[in-house]
Amino acid sequence: MSSLETLSAEEVSKAVQAAIKGLNQIKEVNDVVIVNTLYEIDEGLDVTLEEGRITRKQYNEMLEQNKAELAFRYEGKKDIEQQLKRMEALKAPQDEPKGFIIPETTTREEFKKLIALMETKKSLTESSEEKLLLSVLLQTAAACKNSLDEKKTFEKKSIPLLKSEEQYVTSLLSQMENSEIHDNYQKKGKLEKITKECMVDPTLSSDERRILQSLCDNISREVQGAINALITSGEAGDDKYLDKVEEHLRHSLEESEEIAITFGFKGFINEICTTFKLDPIFTISNSPIIEKMKDIKSNLFSIKEEATEFTEDDEKASLLGKGT
Structure with missing residues (x-):
């Protein structure tokens, strides 16, 4: 399980230098893509169109794609610069520096829980500092999980923290231990599983699938709302929450x-x-298997009755025969 631990100055320095090197490499690639994309928007696509290598429709589609790519890359550039600025701040000496630790024993289920919680907290926080920290933690956790999925193992990670960031990690770890939050994430996971199963069930009609998918989507939003409330205020309002679930079921x-x-x-x-x-709304007696079992039982009872009658008739005939 993840934890908050004290790091040595050497550990902090090593982690910071490695992070700066990695970020600069990403920044270099990102900057090249920005330059190339700008060229395509400003000149490249026009030249390609004039040479007749693409149609006007293709030109418009590619222009929109390049604009979307450029916006994405600019957002990435901003994020990289913020992370580099954070790394520079971490270079300054700190008393008892601490780090967020992801041990190599972390399981897939723990990663799922950790990543889901961090994504929710990131979407809810109004603090730019917490949002940046959660972005860093998410990137690291996702990379560790991918390594675990592909290679069945990953190395322990220690992410150095600024003093002002420790409060956010303390809150995160506390909520990781909150059974109510965990229970609601499990419910969301169960709803996702039900949705996937009903979408491929060949016995269901398209109308049944539509109703079930809409129901799961609506209830899932209520569950996420309860999780958000638990994270921001510590209260989910269970009664109101379950009332809404029942309302969606009735509808x-x-x-x-x-x-x-x-x-x-x-x-x-x-x-x-x-x-x-x-x-459960529907009783098991509605099951066609149960109905079939009832039919079989009824048939067996009828056969038994016929056999009993046949035996009694035979005994009577035998007795009559002896008397003659």
Whole structure:
């Protein structure tokens, strides 16, 4: 599990120098792309069009693509410059410098939880300093997770912190241990799983899929709202939150009354209910398997009755035969 630990001056210096070197390499590549993209927008595409190598439609499409690329690269340039400025600040000596530690024992599930939490905090914070720090932590965590996915291993990471940044890491680690936040992230993950499964279920109609996807999307937004509330104020407002979940379920059931629904649809609805510890809406007796079992049981009972009657008739005939 990630932690906040004291680093030596040597560890800080080594990490800062490596980070500066990496950022400068990225900056160099990014600057080249900016120059090339500007040329394409200002001259290159015009020349290509005049030479007849592309149509006017292709020209317009490529122009828009290049403009989007340029905006993305300028945003990247700004981010790199902010990170380099942060690195320069980290060069200054600090008393008991601390770092955010990602141990090599971190699991995939822990990475998923950490990355999801950092992304949410980054989207909510109004502090430019916290946003920049979270960007750095996210990049590092994502790189470690990719290495774990591809190579089954990664090296321990120590990210030096400024004194003013320690409060943000303390908050992050505290929320990592918050079971309510973790529980809500698990619910979001379950809804995503249900959505994927219902989209490929061949037994569902397109109308059933549409209703289920809309339901999962709406409930997922409520869950994210609860997570946001927990992060910003420490309170999720559970009663109101579950009321909204039930409201979305009622609306979806009203929609489903206009179409023919299958057992698969009912199963997915029940799965959503149990995810939020609500009573299943549909009972298991609706299952075609259960109905088939009932039919088999009924047939067996009928056969048994016929066999009993047949045996009794045989006994009577036998007794009558003995008496003659």
